[in-house]
Amino acid sequence: MLRDLRGATRRGDRADRQVRRTGARGEIVSGKVASGGSVRSAVIGIEIHVQLRTATKMFCPCAIPTDADEPNSRTCPTCLGLPGALPTPNRAAIEKVIAVGAAIGAKTPSTTRWDRKNYFYPDLPKGYQISQLDLPLAEHGSIEVTTSAGVGSVRIRRAHLEEDTARLRHERAGDGSRASLIDYNRSGVALLEIVTEPDLRDAETSRRYAEELRLLLRTIGAADAEMENGQMRVEANVSLRDSEEAPFGTRVEVKNMNSFRSVERAIAFEIARQNELLDAGGSVTQETRGWDDTSETTYTMRAKEDSHDYRYFPEPDLPPLAISDAWIAEIRARLPELPAARRARYVADLGLTAYDAGVLVGEPRAASLFEAARAAQPALDAKLLANWVAGEYLRAANEGAGEPEPKQFAALVAAVGAGEINGATGKALFAELCAGPLDIRAVITERGLAQISDDGALEAIAAETLAASPQALADWRAGKQQALGFLVGQAMKASKGRGNPARLGEIMRRLLDAQ
Ligand SMILES: [Zn+2]
Known part of the structure; x- marks a missing residue:
């Protein structure tokens, strides 16, 4: 669903910021909502759109636009939907979705197909979007998610490839008149849509799922998935029911969550809002609601429309796509170590705590420094190294410091571990190392930094x-x-x-x- 850009552009580009927290309206304990004597159970399904990390768009040779590009400068007859222009599929985008499928343990069909999804909206120049209806590139996968309640699995129903729409901007001109502007730079960018089963039961797990999916996409190089600039858009379907066995209640679609924190807060708010409504004897209206970061509430974006008839039909300009087992095997062989496997290895083989393993693996830069430092000094104490990476390194990196050279970083941590220099000296040298090249061994000798232990x-x-x-x-x-x-x-x-x-x-x- 890509049609709600009017609301998305109006509300969507706000940065995540510290805001007043409205009081919790109903206590949420492991997915159960208790208030007013009733205990209800939440059902949440998540749909995520992610722009793939490719050099060019999905069906044309246009470069992927950046925010610095002039509006409508990254376009061609194909992504402008001019008559007679024909699409050519982007192989790299297809391979990235096959890689995602392999990483989430999904099935990849031997043949897939492109479908036209027809609807009329100005952000869609052709009058249809090329998407995939019943033969998605990946089906029936899952992602492992760790929450405060433990480790669980979220089933993924499907992941398919489609093209992004143009961006609409609603502005007021100098004379006060209103204008809607269209920027086609984003039109035709390769978009991955990933849909979960309605497996989620609480806001925290929903947030963790989105975070874990982003980590996975970044780890395999499929996407950058920056939520703040719209590369990753999360939508949640939220409903309540009287018990785990009861049929699903009326669901509300929540959009415009521009950060992981917003995802968690918006879903928690929506669960509480519906619960309060039901407690008061009311009923939930099927609708699409947007999240407002400032007031920390959801608001009606549009009431339920008649169910859309997109008149899907096979895309006549593109032949079906055959996917050989050998191609899948080749893509699978190129996959790096995945986050869940890496966390498990850090705990089992290196003796790190689950928390430390989570912190290191959660930030790809930290994990790669940790790996490179270990490669440079295999005998280095893994726990000490993990402390330095998760502590000093991440703190400095978050403050904008440069990347330390891994070999010298390993030498520094080794010197601290051996008691050769003390922690304070180590930290001072670390700051220097982040600022530029430094030969740790030479500096310890030349400056007489060796710790006095006599x-x-x-x-x-x-x-x-x-x-x-x-x-x-x-x-x-x-x-x-x-x-x-x-x-x-x-x-x-x-x-x-x-x-x-x-x-x-x-x-x-x-x-x-x-x-
Ligand atoms: Zn183009």
Whole structure:
């Protein structure tokens, strides 16, 4: 369903931001909604459209537009729908969808076909969209999703290939008159539509499913799937029923969720809204509702229309597509390690916690640094390395720091692990490494950064510090425990940051006890 761009453009381009949270209207516990004495069960199905990462559009040689492109600059007779222009399928897009199918354990048909989906709307220059009706490129797959309740599986009904529509912009001209502008740059971009079975039961799982799907698409290089700029559009069908066994209730389609956080909040809100309606003796209206990030509510976009008759029929300008087993096998062989498998390996083989494995695998850049550093220093303690990647690296990366060179990064973590430099020195060197090339081994020697672990030297530093801090000693005697921390800090300073802080702490404590 791609028709609701009027609402989508009006409300859709808002950035995710911190907003006031409206009170929870009904407590949601593992998909059950309890309020007013009744307990209902939510049923959620999710439909996601993702722009594939290809060099050119789905059926023409136009380059994929960027936001910097002038409107209508990336067009040709085919994606403008001019009479007589013929489509040519994009092989890379087809291969990416076959790869998605392989990654989610779906079936790929030996022959597939293109269908025309007919409807009239200005964003669709031909008057129809080339899509796939009953022979999708992938069917019956699943994705493993981890939530606070544990690990579960979401079944995927189908994934098919189609072309994106143009973008409509509704503006007001200088004289106050209203104008609708059409930008055909997006028209004809390869679009993957992925539809789940109605397996989801709560907002958290829905969000996690969308996040996990994006991670999978990014990992296999099928898509960038940036929700914020519309490369990935999530729609949820939400309904309530009296029990797990009862027939499905009236469903509401929720759109315009522009971030994963919005997905979770919009679905939670919609479940609560329907529950409240039913509690009050009302009934749910079948309709399409949009999510408003500012008010954190859903609003009616359009009431149920008569069921669409898209008059699908086979696309006469394109022959059916034969997909050989050998082609599928070749694509499958090119798949990288998938997120679920990688997480399992990190836990089973490397001894990482499920949480750490999730953090590393959840951010492809972090996982690739972790892998590259391990390749450079196979003997490096995996847990220590994971802490550095999940902690220092991700924090710095989120602040916009550069990428550290993996070999030098491994050398740095190894030096900290061996106690050769202390953690503070390690962090300072890490910041330098992110800023540019650095030879860690050479720098430790040249700058004399090696940690002082020699007890004799540390004792001398500690004793000097203590002698120079009569007030801290008085505090300690008066029972102020924090004086110890202050003294260790002063001693670390006196060691020019090179002291072994743990040893210094022990030594200082011993000296204080002896006072
Ligand atoms: Zn074109």
